[in-house]
Amino acid sequence: MRRREEQRDESATPTDMETELDNSYGSITPNAPVKPPDRNVFSDGSTRVDFVLVWEEPINLQKEESTVVNPAHRKKREAFLNKLRLSRLLLEQKDVLQTKTKVTFVLLSAPWSVLCFYAEEISLRVPLQVVNSPIINWSEHFLSRLSLHNPFSQDVPNPPPQCFTCQFRTNKLQR
Structure with a gap:
């Protein structure tokens, strides 16, 4: 019987330690604020400095x-x-x-109205929808058929998602 109780106690110990670590993760003191106050604001306290x-x-x-x-x-x-x-x-x-x-x-x-105005002026492109089809590297495919190594191939660990884009328009902002 002692062996079963000891096994339960041993199995409970690591989870207790994990919860203690999770509670204090990222700060030295337990009562430290989670998010530091933003100091890059105007004197009104809400307008952000660009x-x-x-x-x-x-x-x-x-x-x-x-x-x-x-x-x-x-x-x-x-x-x-x-x-x-x-x-x-x-x-x-x-x-x-x-x-x-x-x-x-x-x-x-x-302000937001100024940003929208200049985004339209410079024809800023904005993402609409993420492309779900796989990205095909045609040069890599072609060179592999010729049994040649592609010297320009890049293995990027977390590539950004490809998106369909369009020009920014304020009147289409709701979409």
């Missing part, structure tokens, strides 16, 4: 030096930022003052 523009300007006590070096750069920068605003991109500017320089970060985000 691009960041950064530039650095020296902080000078003498205004003469800074006006000689930077007026053309400032005009071009302001014109560029105005064009970004006119193209309906969301902008948020943050300035960081250091001892000798001022670093400016401009966070950019493209």
Whole structure:
């Protein structure tokens, strides 16, 4: 009888250990958050940042030096930022003052309507349906019939699925 009980205890031990490992997998402490908070957002906490523009300007006590070096750069920068605003991109500017320089970060985000507009403009192709037929490498087949090795053959472990595609259209988005 002891042997049967010992067998049951031994069989129960590995499953207990597995559940303990699964509970703490991926974190050092058991109360650690599962998903870290997303820090790539605007100050509103929900709008995601797509691009960041950064530039650095020296902080000078003498205004003469800074006006000689930077007026053309400032005009071009302001014109560029105005064009970004006119193209309906969301902008948020943050300035960081250091001892000798001022670093400016401009966070950019493209709303869904802007993404749809430019996807139509550049004729972006989107997947419709996955092709279920096997992929046939005709050159490999032809060279094997001639008993030749294909020097360009590639054995890819997880190839992406082949899809039927079409041009993106906003009015067909429901399909």
